[in-house]
Amino acid sequence: MIFYKYSRRLFYQIAIWIFISCILLVVLLSIPWGAHRLRMYPNPSVDYADAFQRIEILKSLETNDLNPLCQLQFYTHGERVARVAILVHGYTSCPQQFADLGKRFYDAGYNVLIAPLPHHGLKDRMTEQHRQLSAQEMAAYADQVLDIAQGLGENVLMAGLSAGAVVTAFAARHRADLDVAMLISPAFGYKVVPTWATPIAMNLYALLPNSYGWWDAARQEQGGALHGYPRHSSRALAALLRLGFAARMGKLKAQQLIVVTNSNDAAVNNQLIYSTIHRWEQQGVQLRTYEFSSAWQLDHDLIEPTHPKARTDLVYPVLLKLAQ
DSSP, rough: OOOHHHHHHHHHHHHHHHHHHHHHHHHHHTTTGGGEEEOOOOOOOOOOOOOHHHHHHHHTTTTTTTTTGSSSSEOOEEEEEEEEHHHHHHHTTOOGGGGHHHHHHHHTTEEEEEOOOOOOOOOOTTOOOOOOOOOHHHHHHHHHHHHHHHEEEEEEEEEHHHHHHHHHHHHHHOOOOEEEEEEEESSSSTTTGGGGHHHHHHHHHHHOOOOOOSTTTTGGGGOOOTTTTTTEHHHHHHHHHHHHHHHHHSSOOOSSEEEETTTTSSOHHHHHHHOOOOOOOTTOOOEEEEEEEEEGGGOOOOOOTSSSTOHHHHHHHHHHHHHH
C-alpha cells in the first residue's frame, strides 16, 4: 500500500514536471531566435562611377554555373538620374522574374538594378545550394544593392516580392537613405502556419534536419519557371522568417512605405501582414496600402510573366502608379 502511494505520488510529480517542461519549451520556441542580432552596415557609393564599378565587380563574380537568364540586370540611362529602382525577386526565382517590370521602370526614367539573391539563379534547378541561404546573407545583400543605388539616382525605390519584400522590409527598418520601400506580398509568415505558431515554426525549421518540398507537387521538377527552382528548403524558409521578425522589430527608417497584398494569396499569411501594417501605422510611418482583388484570381507570384495565371497587363500598371 505504501509503495502504491509512493508510486502514485511519483507519477504525479513526473507528470507535473513534464507539463512544466512542455510549457517552457513552447515559450522558448516562441522567441524568434537570433532576429534581434541582425544588422546592416551601410557603405553608400559616392557617385555614378563608383556605383557602376561596384556593379561591374558583382558581374565579374558570376560563374558559369549561373543560368544566363539569371545574371545581374542593369538598365541604365548612362548617368545618375532622378530615380532609381532596386527590384528584389522572390525565393527560388531570379532577376528574370522582374525583367519585364524592370524595363517598364526604365522606360519611366529610372535606372534599374535587379541582382540575384545569394544561392539563386543556378543552371541546375535541382541544386541544394539554396538550403544555405541565411538571414545575415540577405541583410548583406540589402546593404550591397542599396549602397549601389545611392550613386545611381537621387530618389531610391526598393521593391520586392515575397522573400524580396522581406529583404526590402528589413532595409526599410535600417536605412534612412531608402526613400520608398514597396513590399509586395511579404512572406512574414506562411498561410499554412497560424500567426501565433510562426516563431515556433521558424525555430523548428532551423533546428530539425533540412528537408525539401515541391512548389508544385503534381509536376515536381517540371513545375515552375525554367529560371527558378522547383523545390523549397525548410532551412531557407526559416531564414526568411527570421529576417521577417527582424524587419518588424522597432521603427522603420525608410521615408515612405507601400504594402501591396493579394486577397487571393494562398502562400503567405495575409493576417500577419495586416497586423504588421496596423502596428506600423501606430508608429506614425508614412504608409500606403493596396490590395489586389480576389476577382483577379492572381497566384502568389503575380510578377512572373510566364506564370500560368499571370495578369501582368493589370498588375504592372498598378505597381508603376503606386511607385510614383
